Amino acid sequence: MNYNWDWNIFFKSTGIGSEIYLDWFISGLGWTIAVALVAWIAALAIGSVLGVMRTLPGKVLPAIATAYVELFRNVPLLVQLFMWYFVVPDYLPEATQIWFKQELNPATSAYISVVVCLALFTAARVCEQVRTGIQALPRGQSAAALAVGFSIGQTYRYVLLPQAFRVIIPPLTSEFLNIFKNSSVASLIGLMELLAQTKQTAEFSANIFEAFTLATVIYFVLNMSLMTLMNLIEKKVRIPGMMGGAK
Amino acid sequence: MSMIAIKNVSKWYGDFQVLTDCTTDVKKGEVVVVCGPSGSGKSTLIKTVNALEPFQKGEIFVDGVSVGDPKTDLPKLRARIGMVFQNFELFPHLSITENLTIAQQRVLGRSQDEAMQKGMHYLDRVGLKAQAGKFPGQLSGGQQQRVAIARALAMDPIAMLFDEPTSALDPEMVNEVLDVMVELAHEGMTMMCVTHEMGFARKVADRVIFMDRGAIVEDCEKEEFFGDIDARSERARHFLSKILQH
Numbered sequence: 001m002n003y004n005w006d007w008n009i010f011f012k013s014t015g016i017g018s019e020i021y022l023d024w025f026i027s028g029l030g031w032t033i034a035v036a037l038v039a040w041i042a043a044l045a046i047g048s049v050l051g052v053m054r055t056l057p058g059k060v061l062p063a064i065a066t067a068y069v070e071l072f073r074n075v076p077l078l079v080q081l082f083m084w085y086f087v088v089p090d091y092l093p094e095a096t097q098i099w100f101k102q103e104l105n106p107a108t109s110a111y112i113s114v115v116v117c118l119a120l121f122t123a124a125r126v127c128e129q130v131r132t133g134i135q136a137l138p139r140g141q142s143a144a145a146l147a148v149g150f151s152i153g154q155t156y157r158y159v160l161l162p163q164a165f166r167v168i169i170p171p172l173t174s175e176f177l178n179i180f181k182n183s184s185v186a187s188l189i190g191l192m193e194l195l196a197q198t199k200q201t202a203e204f205s206a207n208i209f210e211a212f213t214l215a216t217v218i219y220f221v222l223n224m225s226l227m228t229l230m231n232l233i234e235k236k237v238r239i240p241g242m243m244g245g246a247k
Numbered sequence: 248m249s250m251i252a253i254k255n256v257s258k259w260y261g262d263f264q265v266l267t268d269c270t271t272d273v274k275k276g277e278v279v280v281v282c283g284p285s286g287s288g289k290s291t292l293i294k295t296v297n298a299l300e301p302f303q304k305g306e307i308f309v310d311g312v313s314v315g316d317p318k319t320d321l322p323k324l325r326a327r328i329g330m331v332f333q334n335f336e337l338f339p340h341l342s343i344t345e346n347l348t349i350a351q352q353r354v355l356g357r358s359q360d361e362a363m364q365k366g367m368h369y370l371d372r373v374g375l376k377a378q379a380g381k382f383p384g385q386l387s388g389g390q391q392q393r394v395a396i397a398r399a400l401a402m403d404p405i406a407m408l409f410d411e412p413t414s415a416l417d418p419e420m421v422n423e424v425l426d427v428m429v430e431l432a433h434e435g436m437t438m439m440c441v442t443h444e445m446g447f448a449r450k451v452a453d454r455v456i457f458m459d460r461g462a463i464v465e466d467c468e469k470e471e472f473f474g475d476i477d478a479r480s481e482r483a484r485h486f487l488s489k490i491l492q493h
Binding site: 138140141143144145146147148149150151154158159162163166239240241242 | 402
């Protein structure tokens with residue numbers, strides 16, 4: 001293959017202001033992190049509430065949570081993103097619509113859409129993990145918690161959830177990494193996150209291989225770091241005498 | 248005065264009847280042993296007392312409070328009844344100390360100092376003060392069950408329910424748990440115990456209840472129950488002949 005690799009490209013001027021291509025990648029990485037972290041926090045909160053709902057006695061609350069999960073995990077992520085960005089805003093009240101479409105900076109409205117989309121999509125998956133984590137606990141645990149006089153809320157807060165979350169750290173880690181990877185869909189609605197900046201670099205400089213190689217390395221290092229962080233957390237909260245914890 | 252009064256209680260899982268018209272009572276300071284073959288409903292019956300198992304018919308009163316009444320504040324009622332489970336059910340993510348204090352603080356609203364003092368007092372009584380800083384997974388089954396008894400006692404219960412407290416234990420650990428229970432009985436604690444430990448029943452029980460197929464078949468004084476085996480119902484005799492053989 002006749003290709004002249006030029007790794008110096010990242011330090012060359014983009015021709016726009018005084019920016020070099022590396023600046024674009026840094027800014028893109030910043031957006032990627034901003035999208036993924038905010039969406040993750042929301043997904044964790046919403047997913048936990050839904051997961052708890054699925055394990056509650058009665059019919060109505062579990063049914064609502066189940067319907068949510070089925071809806072959000074059976075529609076492709078991209079379709080959901082386009083819904084949130086192109087369709088849903090048209091159904092907002094007049095004033096909100098004008099604000100969202102005209103007054104907001106286009107980057108901000110794209111950002112809001114993608115954060116809402118990823119948060120709600122990932123919440124469905126977090127819900128299933130939280131539910132499994134709770135259901136994996138011995139049934140006697142909730143009986144014992146109720147028997148000492150805990151309310152249902154206290155039973156979840158002090159007994160079930162602290163154990164369930166420890167059990168599901170590995171699958172939650174994988175979901176946490178997924179949200180960073182999935183955030184790349186934002187490039188399709190014009191948010192200049194890492195993938196969008198990579199494509200732009202490739203088009204501007206024609207150094208397509210270098211651009212995508214750097215993007216690959218950045219995604220890889222980012223996710224490896226997050227995984228290491230989650231492993232540390234998992235070790236830190238491990239219960240002595242259980243699940244392979246130190247005696 | 249009866250501390251636990253069970254009146255004509257029946258319970259169904261769908262069409263299947265698990266409790267049939269059960270009536271008995273446990274007086275203040277009384278020790279009642281409930282025995283019977285597996286599947287006879289004895290665990291279910293004891294769990295209806297603190298409403299861990301709902302029932303469809305009949306009434307249960309604990310210290311005069313109706314358990315089945317929808318208006319009853321169940322957490323408040325349960326906090327006054329100690330319960331010990333077959334599988335201990337200590338909270339594995341909490342240290343022994345936290346297991347002993349969390350409900351005292353969160354349910355009874357005691358201060359940390361008070362809860363700690365009370366918890367340590369009972370941990371000492373079950374002979375495990377040295378294990379305070381450990382986690383449940385680091386203790387043997389017998390030790391865990393003793394902690395579970397201390398956890399229940401720290402709430403100053405008006406009665407204690409034991410649901411096969413020694414069934415999940417290795418044989419050499421059964422006695423350390425029974426010793427604690429015997430001591431408790433001698434101190435005048437009101438106790439309802441589902442157990443197959445007939446030695447324990449002989450030693451401290453005031454009354455013995457025998458259940459079969461969801462119904463109370465025998466309910467009599469200990470002396471009567473063990474004294475004249477031939478006067479017992481056929482099913483009770485059959486059961487006793489099996490567990491008293493050795």
